[in-house]
Amino acid sequence: MTIIQEKTIAAKVRSDFPILHQQIHGKPLVYLDNAATSQKPIAVLDALRHYYEHDNANVHRGVHTLSSRATDGYEGARDKVAAFVNAASRQEIVYTRNASEAINLVAYSWGSTLKSGDEIILSVMEHHSNLIPWQMLAQRTGAVLKFVGLTDTEEFDFEQFKSLLSDRTKIVSVVHVSNTLGCINPVKEICAEAHRYGVKVLIDACQSLPHMTINVQDIDCDWLVGSGHKMCAPTGIGFLYGKLDLLRSMPPFLGGGEMIADVFLDHATYADLPHKFEAGTPAIAEAIGLGAAVDYLTNIGMDKIHAYEEELTAYLFHKLKEIPELRIYGPQPNADGSGRAALAAFTAGEVHPHDLSTILDQAGIAIRAGHHCTQPLHRHLKAQSTARASLYFYNTREEIDVFIASLKEAVEFFGEVFA
Structure with a gap:
């Protein structure tokens, strides 16, 4: 593998990620499965270790020094997340185990207001985590699910979306960036159109938060969910952003410690935001790790990360054109990525994506193969499964070259098998 150019972000940060410096089957690891989960920098690993070695105690429940330090770290991370998405208040950030739990929180709490005949608008490209909670809500309440389809370029059909909105619509829940199509949905325009009808909007930002600047006040979404592990943070931590008045109007999701104000044998009163939605001992170390990840990304600069990834995207798609057997899903990037x-x-003709992934793994290259938790979308595309290469700011052009060379060899090999 050639030397990384010093001017790139990747050249500056790769030493921060110990996991990248290993061999797989005797070959240097090329990690291209970032849409599934990102790798963790030393700063995040150190934050986890420091908490457990120096500050390990429960939060909000003690006046001793360790508890105070743990609480400061835990709540300080909340401030960092609030600033990262430009929330109007730290109380608008609710910690959850992951984005799936955040969506379920909204579906169970706010969703309890829905009744038979109310309509929920989703899209055919949604991740299962932004589909199943609404299916379950519809089954409980008699609400009706409506789905936005795709344009000819396999993007969100905004014109169809507008036609689905009506006085019966109560919520729109859509992904910001598709983990399969790669399209970037016009979430600000979606919110503006929905709000004309008084409709609430939830944005699944799992695939956008790690890669671009997110401003919830500018988007004007009612809720937004994120997952820490895709943005250099540990697993087991995510968050829900919600507008303050809206969160205050919602009943608790789970009951237990932390979310209470006063408890009697036959009733209880609940804590103010955000603790009303954070029952039980939280993922303290993971939240602190999320705060460290936010610091790390912020210090690099989300605009710089986004610009560098656009360069990588342009290069990746330029190189993929060298393999005519490929059918790439979603829109083509612009010339600048x-x-x-x-x-x-x-997909590559009759070659099963799992076979491609297995062959590439032998070359030290990690990609995804399967339906990427978007089975309905794959059925819509008439593809049982796909292979997926996904990049992050620590990836390089040299890694793309290694991937393309190995992919060419794999496609040629299977072409001879099927000949």
Whole structure:
């Protein structure tokens, strides 16, 4: 593998990620499965270790020094997340185990207000985590699910979306960036159109938060969910952003410690935001790790990360054109790599994506193969599964070259098998 150019972000940060410096099957690891989970920098690993070695105690429940330090770290991370998404108040950030739990929180709490005949608008590209909670809500309440389809370029059909909105619509829940198509949905315009009808909007930002600047006040969404492990933070931590008045109007999701004000044998009163939605001992170390990840990304600069990933996207798609057997899903990027996410889901004729992934793994290259938790979308695309290469700011052009060379060899090999 050639030397990384010193001017790139990747050249400056790769030493921060110990996991990247290993061999797989005797070959240098090329990690291209970032849409599934990101790798963790030393700063995040150190934050976890420091908490457990120096500050390990429960939060909010003690006046001793360790508890105070743990609480400061835990709540300080909340401030960092609030600033990262430009929330109007730290109380608008609720910690959850992951984005799936955050969506379920809204579906169970706010969703309890829905009744038979109310309508929920989703899209065919939604991750299962932004589909199943609404299916369950519809089954409980008699609400009706409506789905936005795709344009000819396999992007969110905004014109169809507008036609689905009506006085019966109560909520729109859509992904910001598709983990399969790579399209970037017009979430600000979606919110504006929905709000004309008084409709609430939830944005699944799992695939956008790690890669671009997110401003919830500018988007004007009612809720937004994020997952820490995709943005250099530990697993087991995510968050829900919600507008303050809206969160205050919602009943608790789970009951137990932390979310109470006063408890009697036959009733209880609940704590103010955000603790009303954070029952039980939380993921303290993971939240502190999330705060460290936010610091790390902020110090690099989200605009710089996004610009560098656009360069990688342009290069990746330029190189993928060298393999005519590929069918790449979603829109093509612009010449400068803008207009879509830094990922490519593809098929190669009759070759099963799992076989491609297995062959590439033998070359030290980690990609994804399967339905990427978007089975309905794959059925819509008439593809049982796809292979997916997804990039992050620590990836390089040299790694793309290694991937393309190995992919060419794999496609040629299977082409001879099927000949």
